[in-house]
Structure formats: structure tokens, C-alpha cells
Amino acid sequence: HTLKSLWPFHAFLHSVLQQLIVKDTGQIFIEPVDQNEVPDYGDIVKHPMDLLTMELKIKNSEYNSLEEFENDFNLMVSNCLAYNSKETIFYKAGIKMRDQGGTVLRTAKRDLKILD
Numbered sequence: 192h193t194l195k196s197l198w199p200f201h202a203f204l205h206s207v208l209q210q211l212i213v214k215d216t217g218q219i220f221i222e223p224v225d226q227n228e229v230p231d232y233g234d235i236v237k238h239p240m241d242l243l244t245m246e247l248k249i250k251n252s253e254y255n256s257l258e259e260f261e262n263d264f265n266l267m268v269s270n271c272l273a274y275n276s277k278e279t280i281f282y283k284a285g286i287k288m289r290d291q292g293g294t295v296l297r298t299a300k301r302d303l304k305i306l307d
């Protein structure tokens with residue numbers, strides 16, 4: 192069996208997402224940035240992304256590969272590093288999520304290969 196046939200692919204992505212949510216200890220990635228609270232956010236970030244939106248995309252079967260899921264993860268991180276200046280807590284949380292989330296995704300990619 193491969194993972195895809197044995198266990199729905201979206202269940203695999205959901206488990207990867209849960210691991211990313213655990214890494215978001217400051218809970219700054221868990222939901223979309225509220226653009227009413229942050230009126231200039233849309234001037235800098237053209238394609239917002241967050242972990243809740245990624246969960247909804249999993250549920251809507253909008254990811255056909257781990258790479259597409261990873262693209263949204265990278266978009267979420269790069270938005271954070273683009274909007275927040277380097278000395279902020281948010282920027283530092285973005286660096287931490289890039290590093291720790293990157294490890295989660297590297298392991299998930301390896302697991303997907305082993306199961307094929």
C-alpha cells in the first residue's frame with residue numbers, strides 16, 4: 192500500500208498542520224491578520240496566508256501535493272518577515288516558524304517517500 196491509497200492524503204496533511212500549529216506558541220499564525228486592526232497590512236502583503244486558512248484548504252481538497260501545502264507555509268512565513276520589522280517579536284516568531292516548521296515539512300516529505 193502507499194500512504195495515498197491506505198490513508199486519505201488530506202488526513203496526512205492535517206497531521207502535518209497540527210505539528211505546525213504546536214510550533215506557533217505565540218499563536219500569531221493561527222488565524223488571518225485582522226486587516227481592520229492592521230489597516231496597512233494589505234499595502235505590503237498581497238496574498239495573506241495563515242494556518243486556519245490552510246486547514247480549510249485541506250478540508251476543501253485544495254492541496255494535491257505536499258509541495259502545494261509547503262508553498263502556502265512559505266507564503267505565510269515570508270508575509271510575516273515582509274510586514275514586521277526585524278526587531279519585533281512577530282519577526283522573530285517568523286524566523287522560528289520558518290526553522291521549526293521547515294523541519295516538520297522535511298520529515299513529512301521523507302515519510303511520504305518511505306510510504307511510497
Ligand SMILES: CC(=O)c1c[nH]c2ccccc12
Pocket residue numbers: 219220224225229270271274275281
Ligand atoms: C503573522 C503576523 O504578521 C501578524 C499576526 N498578528 C498580527 C497583528 C498585527 C500585525 C501583524 C500580525
